Amino acid sequence: MDFRDVKNIEYMNQGDYACPGCGAGLSMRHALKVLGEKTIIVMPASCWSIIAGVFPTTALQVPLMHVPFATAAAVASGVKNAYKKKGQDDVNVVCWAGDGGTFDIGLQALSGAAERKEDIIYVCYDNEAYMNTGIQRSSATPPGAWTTTTPTGNPLIYEKKDMFNIVASHNPAYVATATIAYPDDFYLKFEKAKNAKGFRFIHILSACPPGWRIDSKDSVKAMRLAVESGMFVLMEKEQGKPIRITYKPERFIPVREYLLLQGRYRHLDKNTINEIQIRVNERLKDLDLS
Amino acid sequence: MVKDMVLGSEAVALGVKLARPKVISAYPITPQTHIIERLSEMVDNGELDASFIRVESELSAISAAMGASQAGVRAFTATSSHGLALMHEVLHWIVGARLPVVLVNANRAIGSPWNIWTDQTDSMSQRDLGWLQVYCETAQEALDTVLQAFYVAEKVLLPIMVMIDGFILSHTLEEVVIPTQEQADEFLPPYEPGYFLDIDNPLSFGNAAKGDVFYNLRKDIQRSMEASFGIINEAHNRFDDIFGRRYDLIDTYFIDDAEIVFVIAGALTGTVRVAVDKLRNMGVKAGLLKIRYFRPFPSDLVRSYLADKKHVVVLNRSLSFGSAGQITQEIKNALYFEEDKPSIYDYVLSLGGKEVFVEDVVKLALNVGNLETSKILWRE
Known part of the structure; x- marks a missing residue:
């Protein structure tokens, strides 16, 4: 599938509450173009709880259910099982959760649903902190990043949780990383997820201009530099197959180019940036990418 | 109609089976576990045509039941004590979402210290949520109340919590009249939701609501509670007509x-x-x-x-x-x-x-x- 072939059909209404340059709004818009109208969205507390609109308005043209923070994967399991029993097994039931609702408070329900091989698609749009409550650290926040609860930088002893492999260890039907800065790759992965049967997980990197302290015009650029620097690797794993890297830059750029674009990293000294570069290099080596 | 000696927990399972729920999600906890063991048997051997979701916690048990209910089918879960406490946030959400979930709670104390025996602290701690609450004395009443609960919940559009005492009722054999499926079907028609997650009629549920809207939604819950007396009485009359057993508030x-x-x-x-x-x-x-x-x-x-x-x-x-x-x-x-x-x-x-x-x-x-x-x- 080529993203240029996607029909010019919108499942998001005009007018929503996303900030200018929000990666999460953009990602939803494009994800729905692939998923289509037979899609039900289950949404735990996140920025999207607001982006979706205030009663009586809504940003989505597909059925949407807001749910408490820790419950997305469990609620979606119930929705999907209900639809199966109704004889309508062709409906995509999609969790649309932030990193807090996935890496932290929703992880148990996510693991349960993945282990039970629930036939749902779980999408985590990862903006690397609790952005909706005003930029607090989550376990998806990279080491060094400023947030309001890590005012001198997220301690370097922390490592961002490896959600791809955490989910992959449940042996799901499909697991992938993606970002809308690479729309071809993004569309292809949603298409694969849509066509697979069983538990599917897509981890989306999603820029947050206010939280990352970037200009909204640099949102897509930031997501692109994350990939070009190797901070975020685009890959996938289909059940029974090895991990596949879906995009490899000709040459990785230094992480400092990605970091220094963003105000949340601007306090970092040379040594800290070097330390982050060393970790990225090690990870890329592990993935046979360097 | 047959008479049999059954445990209180088994009477609940029989009542649930007669109500034909489409989704059951549950997590084990003493002294409720017999209910879901019996229900999983019924699902596995084909006596009951439902999905049984073996979730990883009570929080997920009630969440999955909520999802199923929002998708427009009859949903059931059972729990006790700490499990009910863990569900608390979602119990609230179900009320706000006006979903007719039926939950059976085997009344048990809550620690510390550990105690598996009965008291009513667990359900009384959920008193102010907007769930209807019924307390049962006998196994027969437990079976009958479960059937009535689906009827009432689906008319009032509020969830119902049915209480049986842990051990004293859940683990005690009593003689129970087991209704036929035909009788149960006559009493409890198939569930037809007004609004649900429908791909042919896409609606958003739970979008943020400002104070004046929220206030009115909460007023509606209280009004439905007040109106539920009439529906409960109607359920009791129907039940008496069909089964010949009389209940009251x-x-x-x-x-x-x-x-x-x-x-x-x-x-x-x-x-x-x-x-x-x-x-x-x-x-x-x-x-x-x-x-x-x-x-x-x-x-x-x-x-x-x-x-x-x-x-x-x-x-x-x-x-x-x-x-x-x-x-x-x-x-x-x-x-x-x-x-x-x-x-x-x-x-x-x-x-x-x-x-x-x-x-x-x-x-x-x-x-x-x-x-x-x-x-x-x-x-x-």
């Missing part, structure tokens, strides 16, 4: 000429019935008022029975620390405007399964003249 025993009335909810009602028999044999005019529906609380009915009594001894198996037993609060509330109120005694009968014998209740009645109304009364 409350139950009474020797109450007409009683001077001392015990008020209680749950399976210990049986013990109090025997105590009332003994007292009557001794010439003491004792009687009993059993609370079946605690939410909505049938204040008018309670008042009509208790207003002219001399002594009302409320036997609580939970209390709101720093205040009073929850049932006592309701009784006092119901009788507040009566000029010539009875003396109302706030008695903590049992917590964490502390044994209650018939003699304990008999002595209480014989000693009623020495009891104080101004403070919580405790056993020795």
Whole structure:
């Protein structure tokens, strides 16, 4: 599938509450173009709880259910099982959760649903902190990043949780990383997820201009530099197959180019940036990418 | 219709089966576990056409039931004690979402310290949510109430919590009349939701609502609670017509000429019935008022029975620390405007399964003249 072939059909209404340059709004818009109208969205507390609109308005043209923070994967399991029993097994039931609702408070329900091989698609749009409550650290926040609860930088002893492999260890039907800065790759992965049967997980990197302290015009650029620097690797794993890297830059750029674009990293000294570069290099080596 | 000896928990499972839910999600916890074991057997051997979701926690059990209900099918879960406490956030959400989920709670104490035995702290802690609450005395009542609960919940569009006492009822064999599926189907029509997650009619559920909208949504919940009395009565009449068993919001025993009335909810009602028999044999005019529906609380009915009594001894198996037993609060509330109120005694009968014998209740009645109304009364 080529993203240029996607029909010019919108499942998001005009007018929503996303900030200018929000990666999460953009990602939803494009994800729905692939998923289509037979899609039900289950949404735990996140920025999207607001982006979706205030009663009586809504940003989505597909059925949407807001749910408490820790419950997305469990609620979606119930929705999907209900639809199966109704004889309508062709409906995509999609969790649309932030990193807090996935890496932290929703992880148990996510693991349960993945282990039970629930036939749902779980999408985590990862903006690397609790952005909706005003930029607090989550376990998806990279080491060094400023947030309001890590005012001198997220301690370097922390490592961002490896959600791809955490989910992959449940042996799901499909697991992938993606970002809308690479729309071809993004569309292809949603298409694969849509066509697979069983538990599917897509981890989306999603820029947050206010939280990352970037200009909204640099949102897509930031997501692109994350990939070009190797901070975020685009890959996938289909059940029974090895991990596949879906995009490899000709040459990785230094992480400092990605970091220094963003105000949340601007306090970092040379040594800290070097330390982050060393970790990225090690990870890329592990993935046979360097 | 057949008669059989079944456990209270099994009676619940039979009631659930007769209600034909499409999704059951559950997590084991003592003393509820028999219910879901029996239901998983029924699903596995094809007796019950439902999805059984073996979730990883009670929080996910109630969440999956909520999802199924929002998708437009009949959903059930069962839990107890700590499990019910863990569900708390989603129990609220289900009320706001107006979903007719039915939950059976096997009443059990909550730690610390660990205690698997019965009291009503777990469900009383969920008193103010907007769930209807029914307390059962017998296995027959448990089976029948589960069927009634689906009927009422789906008409009121509020969830219902049905309580059975842990062990005393869940693990006790009793003779139960098991209705036929035809009778059950006659009583309980298939669930037809008004609004649900429908791909042909895409709606958003739970979008943020500002104060004036939110306020009115909450007012609607209270109005539905008030209107539910009529629907509950309708359910009881239908049930009587089809099954020949009569239920009401409350139950009474020797109450007409009683001077001392015990008020209680749950399976210990049986013990109090025997105590009332003994007292009557001794010439003491004792009687009993059993609370079946605690939410909505049938204040008018309670008042009509208790207003002219001399002594009302409320036997609580939970209390709101720093205040009073929850049932006592309701009784006092119901009788507040009566000029010539009875003396109302706030008695903590049992917590964490502390044994209650018939003699304990008999002595209480014989000693009623020495009891104080101004403070919580405790056993020795």
